[in-house]
Amino acid sequence: MTNQELAQRRxxxxxxxxxxxxxxxxxxxxxxxxxxxxGNRYIDLGAGIAVLNTGHRHPKVLAAVKEQLEHVTHTCMTVTPYAAAVELAEKLNQLAPGHSTKKTALFSSGSEAIENAIKIARHYTKRSGVIAFDGGFHGRTSMAMALTGKVNPYKKGFGPFPAEVYHVPYPNAYVGISERQALDAIEMRFKVDIEPERVAAIVVEPVQGEGGFYRAPVSFLKALRQLCDQHGIVLIIDEIQSGFARTGKLFACEYAEVEPDLMTIAKGLGGGFPISGVVGKAEIMDSPQPGGLGGTYGGSPIACAAALAVIDIIVEEQLCAKALSIGEQLTGRLNNLQQCYPALIGDVRHLGAMIAFELVHAGDAQQPNPELTKAIVAESAKKGLILLSCGTRGNVIRLLPALTAQPAILDEAMDILTEVMASLV
Incomplete structure (x- = not known):
């Protein structure tokens, strides 16, 4: 069956x-x-959008799943649970940043994790308002979509959205948005939209994913922590794309030494199997009544087995250190490309193996170049390299290799990218 035939059927x-x-x-x-x-071969620098931090079909993940298949595939955890889910929750509680006692709830997708984090925060605080950030991406379900700070294609035509969700700028030095401006915008929301005593939660990605791989300054995350403590607001840190060794730490918020009240996780946790969760301070997590949280497939035994294997692999194969090494290797090559094309590559940035470069006209951050971005992604695929674009302006290419990728494979990928750039400009 050819790609073209399958595309027509699809x-x-x-x-x-x-x-x-x-x-x-x-x-x-x-x-x-x-x-x-x-039979065409591709180097995958998308990793299923940061799902496959441990690579496609890691032998230890496959072995764990095969063993679980011999025991039970599904019972619904909210009916009759199983040991793998308990063991996974215990490990996640232990690994979550901060010294507070933690508890976990397991679901199937990142959107479910976000939806449930908002439910938990509202139940605990008895408040309704939520503050999120321009450029953020939190999913495609109703509340997750409302929180997402990008209209096309995620929100276009799908309104109205849940009430009392307010957006503020995300600090982004490259395009001229300072940390002070972002914090002042929150204070302005308190003055003109909603008093802080009615805000249940602030939701933030420590590194924006779909928004363009912009990193929140350490001081900004600390300021958010202080602001939430001051007003009794739940700080939700979304680690769905940045978690599980992707940035060189298990969770990106660890760079700021900030403890979330609630943390959403998914993607890299399952090693290719669908699982997500909310991990948070026990007092907050225990607020909803029994039966208030759940889902038919949440924390499936197959996915729990895979996740336990992923956690072991991260430790045994030192994937945090490998993420740092990959980041240096790929940004070194990207910096060389930027020197060759300074008018087109406006910025190269990374945190561990969460890597991006931004395409512009005339070296100007205010003149995005989405046309070249699309061309690079399309031409790279023709030559056997899978890249993902992102950014609210459609002009960022993100590199999300498996943290188990061999250096030679990554060099080959960058050789292809270099060839593609030369052919297009």
Whole structure:
């Protein structure tokens, strides 16, 4: 079956809204590479959007899943639970940043984690308002979509959205938004939209994912922590894309030494199997009444087994250190490209293996170049390299390699990118 034939069948079978970036249909995968139904090989620098930190089909993940398959595949954890879920919750509580006693709730997707974090925060505080950030991405379900700070394609035509969600600028020195401006914007919301005594939560990504891989300054996260403490607001840190060794620490907020009240997790936790969670301070997590949280597939035994294996792999294979090494390797190559094309590559940035470069016109941060961004992504795929774009202006390319990727494979990927840049400009 060819890619073109499958693309035609997919178009007839799938809703148009559930689109795909490439008409490439994958037949098999291994670590940082995969092969389509026609046998073409690709280097994967998307990792399923930061899901496969441990690479495609890691042997230890596969072994854990196969063993679990021999015991039980589903009972619904809210009916009759199982040991794997208890063990996973215990480990997550132990690993979560900060010294407070923690508890966990398990779900299936990042959006579910966000939705439930808001439920928990509102129940605990008996408040309704939520503050989120421009450029943030928290999912496509109702509340998650309301929190997301990007209209097209995520919010366009889907309103009205849940009430009492307020957006403020995210600090971004590259485009001229200072930490002070972002904090002042929150204070302005308190003056013109909602008093702080009615705000249940502030939701923030320590590194914006879909927004463009912008990192929140350490001092900004500390200021948010202080602000939330001052007003009794729950600080929710969204580690869905940045968690599980991606940034060189288990969770990106550890760089700021900030303890979340609630932390949302997903993606890299499952090693390719769908699982998510909210981990937070026990007093807050215990607020909702029994039965108030849950879901049919949340914390499935298969996904719990995979997640336990992922946590072991991160430790055994020192993936935090490898993320740092990968970040240095790839940004070194990107910096060389920026020297060759200073008018086009406006910025190169990374935190561990959460890496991005921003494409502009005439070296000007205020002149985004989404056309070149699309061309690079498309041409790279033709040459066997999978890249992902992002950013509210559509002009950022993000690199999310498996943390288990061999250095030679990553060098090959950058060779392809270098060739593509030369062919397009």
């Amino acid at each position: 178009q007839q079978a799938f809703a148009a809204g559930q689109s795909n970036a490439f008409d490439i249909f994958i037949d098999r995968a291994e670590n940082a590479q995969y092969w389509d139904t026609e």
